[in-house]
Amino acid sequence: MKKILIVEDDLDINNLLAEILKGAGYETDSAYTGREALLLLKLKEYDLVILDLMMPNMTGEEAIQEIRKNNKISIIVISAKGDKDTKINVLKLGADDFIKKPFDIDEVLAQVQANIRRYRDFSPVEIERKILVFKDIELNEEEKVVRVFDNELKLTPIEYEILKLLMENPNRIYSKENIYKNVWNDDYIYDADTINAHMSNLRNKLKKFSEVDHIETIWGMGYRLK
Secondary structure (H helix, E strand, O other), rough: OEEEEOOOOOOHHHHHHHHHHHHHOOOOEOOOOHHHHHHHHHHHOOOOOEOOOOOOOOOOOHHHHHHHOOOEEHHHHHHHOOOHHHHHHHHHHOOEEEEEEOHHHOOOOOHHHHHHHHHHOOOOOOOOOOOEEEEOEEOOOOOOOEEEEEEEEEEOHHHHHHHHHHOOOOOOOHHHHHHHHHHOOOOOOOOOOHHHHHHHHHHHHHHOOOOOOOOOEOOOOEEEEE
């Protein structure tokens, strides 16, 4: 049974999310502060974190940064702060998806299913060894590790899947919609801002160890490797 950590200081919303997820067959734990969530993540293994932004003592943004220091787990932010700048900011901090309150139950379940599947696929498993190479980038599918000049990149599951898609077809231009359908394996609520934020994160991480900007933006068309 997949286990989800719900981080929400509003008791009613926390309970509602737990009820929805348990009804869909998930196991849940609840935290009411960011610090409590960090403690639970050290003590237990989870498949997903659902996180509010406006919490006491430690904001959701600060919690994301702390989680990302040691954990690649998928993070879905659910917040009433639904403006574009907030959304882009939390995605750049390391969140995987964003859902605005008041939320739609079907949207929550769809995003949960997609992100758990991606995270589980991202975890190393025993498969036939396959390594993709593009110039100074090496992606090892067995280890789920990406290296640039032997430097390991700390990628989230979504960043890994985007790069893998581009490396499998380095000459192909992928539109934002193409990327969303291939990486999220869904066309449910396609959002260009989400793609832009994740592409920006991936580009910046690659540029840490390479003098070349490997991700080319083809204006009006999409992205490809160069």
